[in-house]
Amino acid sequence: MAFRSSTSAFTSKVPRKVLFMFTLSLSVTYLFYSLMSCYNSLRFPLQGNDVFPGRLATDETTFVTLREKLYSAPPGLAEATEATEATEARGTEQRTAEWARTQASPTRSYHSEAPEREHRGFSTTDSGLRANCTTDYGEKKLPQAIIIGVKKGGTRALMEALRVHPDVRAVGNEPHFFDRNYERGLDWYRDLMPSTLEGQITMEKTPSYFVTNHAPKRIHSMARDIKLIIVVRNPVTRAISDYTQTLSKKPEIPTFEVLAFKNRTLGLIDASWSALRIGIYALHLESWMQYFPLSQMHFVSGERLIVDPAGEMAKVQDFLGLKRIVTDKHFYFNKTKGFPCLKKPEDSSTPRCLGKSKGRTHPKIEPDVIQRLHKFYKPFNMMFYQMTGQNFEWELEEDSEPRSSQD
Numbered sequence: 001m002a003f004r005s006s007t008s009a010f011t012s013k014v015p016r017k018v019l020f021m022f023t024l025s026l027s028v029t030y031l032f033y034s035l036m037s038c039y040n041s042l043r044f045p046l047q048g049n050d051v052f053p054g055r056l057a058t059d060e061t062t063f064v065t066l067r068e069k070l071y072s073a074p075p076g077l078a079e080a081t082e083a084t085e086a087t088e089a090r091g092t093e094q095r096t097a098e099w100a101r102t103q104a105s106p107t108r109s110y111h112s113e114a115p116e117r118e119h120r121g122f123s124t125t126d127s128g129l130r131a132n133c134t135t136d137y138g139e140k141k142l143p144q145a146i147i148i149g150v151k152k153g154g155t156r157a158l159m160e161a162l163r164v165h166p167d168v169r170a171v172g173n174e175p176h177f178f179d180r181n182y183e184r185g186l187d188w189y190r191d192l193m194p195s196t197l198e199g200q201i202t203m204e205k206t207p208s209y210f211v212t213n214h215a216p217k218r219i220h221s222m223a224r225d226i227k228l229i230i231v232v233r234n235p236v237t238r239a240i241s242d243y244t245q246t247l248s249k250k251p252e253i254p255t256f257e258v259l260a261f262k263n264r265t266l267g268l269i270d271a272s273w274s275a276l277r278i279g280i281y282a283l284h285l286e287s288w289m290q291y292f293p294l295s296q297m298h299f300v301s302g303e304r305l306i307v308d309p310a311g312e313m314a315k316v317q318d319f320l321g322l323k324r325i326v327t328d329k330h331f332y333f334n335k336t337k338g339f340p341c342l343k344k345p346e347d348s349s350t351p352r353c354l355g356k357s358k359g360r361t362h363p364k365i366e367p368d369v370i371q372r373l374h375k376f377y378k379p380f381n382m383m384f385y386q387m388t389g390q391n392f393e394w395e396l397e398e399d400s401e402p403r404s405s406q407d
């Protein structure tokens with residue numbers, strides 16, 4: 001009642017003409033901004049295709065030596081980076097004929113594996129390239145930052161923590177644009193993105209980009225100034241985590257120990273097995289450094305992301321030029337889960353841990369195999385530390401067995 005009487009008092013005092021003019025100007029302004037927003041989103045987003053001239057600051061001879069070491073073992077690692085399953089199967093064929101046959105199937109490969117659908121409302125189905133003017137506020141933009149890897153590094157945990165930040169908007173699931181869906185075009189890719197307001201960053205995460213041959217060039221031709229985030233984890237633990245994921249989908253696969261070797265007696269590692277190949281970070285990074293300077297890359301320690309999520313988040317926010325809003329206040333350690341969880345995820349006011357597929361119990365791997373793998377990765381890790389200027393201290397884990405083999 002009080003509201004009604006004060007309103008009528010107001011309208012009686014202000015001339016109708018003034019009110020009409022005021023409403024009209026508001027409508028015109030709204031119309032103008034809507035049109036501007038549509039116009040902006042129609043502009044073609046491709047930038048220059050220049051290649052970053054910088055090369056590795058590391059000793060090329062050492063790199064050649066390491067690569068030779070790998071290639072003295074069967075089929076090329078470099079080509080295998082975007083391996084077909086047939087390539088991957090070659091090493092395992094003699095050991096497990098049945099397994100190799102399944103592997104050789106074109107429907108099963110690292111890149112054709114169905115992405116884990118962890119988020120609601122995401123679909124990779126062709127939406128008919130809808131217009132970019134949505135009823136949502138803001139505008140759909142191509143990402144300005146991407147989490148490009150690595151698979152099983154802790155990429156989902158990082159993405160979810162970043163989504164808490166009010167200036168970050170990200171796709172829920174993995175678009176796999178630069179590896180599987182590139183032919184669909186940039187409009188399709190942009191259409192997957194959430195709308196953003198001025199000052200907000202659009203992001204996505206697809207961990208397979210890091211080991212995809214074409215990805216650096218493709219991403220560079222979309223946006224040469226893009227920021228790239230790579231979550232890395234001890235390659236031995238990463239390999240076991242990767243294997244655990246495959247095992248959960250295909251319980252019939254051979255043991256980790258069988259798949260890891262070409263010849264176990266001789267200690268010959270099978271570097272063409274994707275679970276092991278992905279962990280040779282230095283070689284994959286070399287491809288990215290041909291297109292992007294290190295200043296555009298940020299490496300997150302997967303281990304530290306678990307023990308000190310707020311500390312890693314501070315560095316990521318700085319790298320993205322964001323205010324440090326996601327802090328230790330946003331995390332709590334969930335004893336049942338055994339991992340940090342978010343107090344208030346982006347789309348909820350209640351605490352939430354990541355799903356069952358994150359933080360799985362790993363099978364126990366024989367200690368001599370773990371040791372052999374540490375030895376295998378050591379020179380590549382050293383090279384990686386040199387290239388990034390960061391020591392991830394994975395060698396310290398050689399003395400104490402990694403978490404995976406104790407579970």
Ligand SMILES: Nc1ncnc2c1ncn2[C@@H]1O[C@H](COP(=O)(O)OS(=O)(=O)O)[C@@H](OP(=O)(O)O)[C@H]1O
Nearest residue numbers: 151152153154155156157241339340354358359360
């Ligand atoms: N907060 C939190 N909660 C749960 N899990 C966490 C967390 N932080 C890091 N991790 C580690 O993330 C590993 C999965 O990595 P990714 O998310 O990159 O996997 S994927 O490539 O997207 O499948 C996952 O690997 P596994 O432990 O082998 O399941 C975790 O060790």
